[in-house]
Amino acid sequence: MQTAIDFEQLVGAVGDAIIISDAQGRITLWNPAAERMFGFTQSEAMGQSLDLIIPARLRGRHWDGYHKTMASGQTRYGNDVLRVPAVDKAGRSLSIAFTVALLHSPEHELTGIVAVIRDETSRFQEERNLRKRLAELEARVGA
Template sequence: MQAAIDYEQLVNAIGDAVVISDKSGAITLWNPAAERMFGFTQEEALGKSLDLIIPERLRGRHWEGYEKTMSTGQTRYGHELLRVPSVHKDGRALSIAFTVALLYSPERELTGVVAVIRDETARFQEDRSLRKRIAELEARVGA
């Protein structure tokens, strides 16, 4: 027998950021993990554009893809983990990984996107340091 699930409690308790945006890209849900990850409170994020967490240099490409997804109802990132740069409220760079799902009204009209996001900044920096060290060692051996 399956117990009823309190989805609001689940979204608020989960360790990954859960962000929902509407068709225009305005944030409609911002869970506590999103607050911790990006530094913006729910009050600061709700109703704002996703530009809040998108580095300025990547916004054009992001919105091109977002608008295409909203017009076609298709995304290639539904099952694929997407790794991209992001930005914290204090301006520092973040490396995030996320999956997205399209959201629909009961009438099957596309209403927005939900992203489940994990901060991979530490892992990304560690990988970059290891690659640099390997390159240094290879250069030494090849010299």
């Protein structure tokens, strides 16, 4: 027998960051894992633009896609993991991986987007180091 799930407990307990933004891209949910990952407290993040964690050089591209998704009601990232750079409160670069889901009102109007985010900065750096080392070894063998 399944019991009802406590949404707040689930969002608070999960290890991945969960961020919900409204149709304009303002943050409406920021869980404890998002606080740990990005360094902003819930009170600092709530109501702020997603620009809080988007590197300045990527904001134009992000907002083009965001507004297109809100207008069309479709995203190509619902099932695919998207890997992009992000920034934390201290300005440190992160490599994040996330999926998104579209949120709708009871009237089926698109109201926002939820992203479930994992920090893959360490894994990304390890892969970069391995690729560099492999290239060095290949160059040595080919020489």
